[in-house]
Each structure stands twice: as C-alpha cells, then as structure tokens.
Amino acid sequence: MPRNLSGEEVEAFRERLRAVAERQFAERGFDGVSLRSITDELGCSRMTPYRYFRDKADIFAAVRTSAYLRFAAAQEKAAAEAGEPVGRLTALGQAYYAFALSQPNAYRLMFELSQPDADEHPELREAEARAWAPIRDGIDAAVEAGVLAGDVDVLAHSFWAGVHGIVSLHLAGKLVHGVSVDELAEPMLLQLFRGALPD
Numbered sequence: 001m002p003r004n005l006s007g008e009e010v011e012a013f014r015e016r017l018r019a020v021a022e023r024q025f026a027e028r029g030f031d032g033v034s035l036r037s038i039t040d041e042l043g044c045s046r047m048t049p050y051r052y053f054r055d056k057a058d059i060f061a062a063v064r065t066s067a068y069l070r071f072a073a074a075q076e077k078a079a080a081e082a083g084e085p086v087g088r089l090t091a092l093g094q095a096y097y098a099f100a101l102s103q104p105n106a107y108r109l110m111f112e113l114s115q116p117d118a119d120e121h122p123e124l125r126e127a128e129a130r131a132w133a134p135i136r137d138g139i140d141a142a143v144e145a146g147v148l149a150g151d152v153d154v155l156a157h158s159f160w161a162g163v164h165g166i167v168s169l170h171l172a173g174k175l176v177h178g179v180s181v182d183e184l185a186e187p188m189l190l191q192l193f194r195g196a197l198p199d
Contacts, residue, residue: 022063026105061121067106068127074099075134085142093163093189100167149198162192
C-alpha cells in the first residue's frame with residue numbers, strides 16, 4: 001500500500017508530471033501522448049497519475065493552465081513596470097516575445113493546440129482570460145489617453161495577431177529570408193502603433 005505523501009511531495013510530483021507532459025504534448029500533440037508515455041518517462045506506475053488527475057485531458061488542461069498563468073504573470077509584470085501607454089504596450093510586446101522564445105513548449109500549448117473539452121476546465125478558461133487582460137487593458141489605456149484611436153477590442157486583437165505572427169513564424173523556422181525575429185520585433189510594434197494613431 002503506497003504511503004501518504006506530504007503536501008510538498010504531492011506538489012513536487014505534480015510539477016514533475018506537468019513538466020514531462022508539457023514537453024510531450026508540445027512535441028507530439030494531444031493525440032500523440034498517452035498516460036503510458038508520461039509514466040514511462042517519470043518512472044512511476046501506470047496508475048499513479050490517477051491519484052492527481054482524472055485522465056489525459058485533465059493533465060492537458062493542467063499543463064495548459066500552468067502555461068497561461070506563467071505567461072499572464074510575465075505580461076502583468078511588464079505592464080506594472082512600464083510607464084506611459086505606448087511604453088506599456090512596447091513592454092508587453094517585448095515580454096510576449098521573451099516568453100515565447102524562452103518557453104516555446106508552453107507557447108505552443110497555449111496557441112497551437114486546443115483543448116478537446118475546454119469547457120469542462122473552468123480554471124483553464126480563467127487562466128486564458130487572465131493572460132488576455134494585460135494586452136486588452138494596455139490598448140484600452142492607450143485609447144483613453146488619446147494615444148491610439150479605434151475600437152479597443154479590434155486594436156487589441158490586431159496587436160496580438162501581429163506579435164503572435166512573428167513569434168509563430170520564428171518558432172516554425174520560417175523566418176529564412178534575411179530578417180530575424182529580434183530585428184522584426186520593434187519595427188512590427190511601431191507599425192502597429194502608427195496604424196492606430198489618431199487622425
């Protein structure tokens with residue numbers, strides 16, 4: 001009979017499992033990962049994950065939630081440390097790039113893979129909303145200050161799409177025509193701002 005684990009031991013195991021699952025899901029997709037492949041790498045019994053998660057979809061949701069929360073924390077930190085609205089948006093864009101380049105597996109899980117039953121995981125939906133808020137709030141502050149003009153939600157999605165596009169091209173190895181992601185980041189942000197300047 002397995003001994004009772006302390007709270008710290010349980011969380012340490014869950015964190016190990018999340019790290020292994022994050023990499024496997026990012027590399028193989030949801031369908032390419034099994035509980036067996038996860039437990040084989042962890043070196044534990046097939047039944048151990050069921051002590052902490054209902055099934056593979058539950059593990060996937062936990063891994064994606066963790067990724068969104070780390071991303072949200074990075075965005076919130078960037079927003080809190082910035083000053084005026086354009087500086088804040090620039091800092092958010094830079095933090096976005098930095099997170100994606102330093103944690104590509106997490107980024108892929110957030111934006112390249114979708115949850116098969118996301119509505120059954122409210123914590124994932126909450127993490128997604130938290131991750132979106134700094135960008136949307138940053139655009140809203142810029143519009144309120146008269147620095148940018150336009151519909152806040154349209155501008156926020158445009159800002160996100162532009163930054164995401166460069167990151168995705170980089171992670172897919174498609175920026176092969178002489179300009180790197182580092183060289184594109186600042187000009188892309190400037191173009192986005194210029195396109196939304198008040199008349």
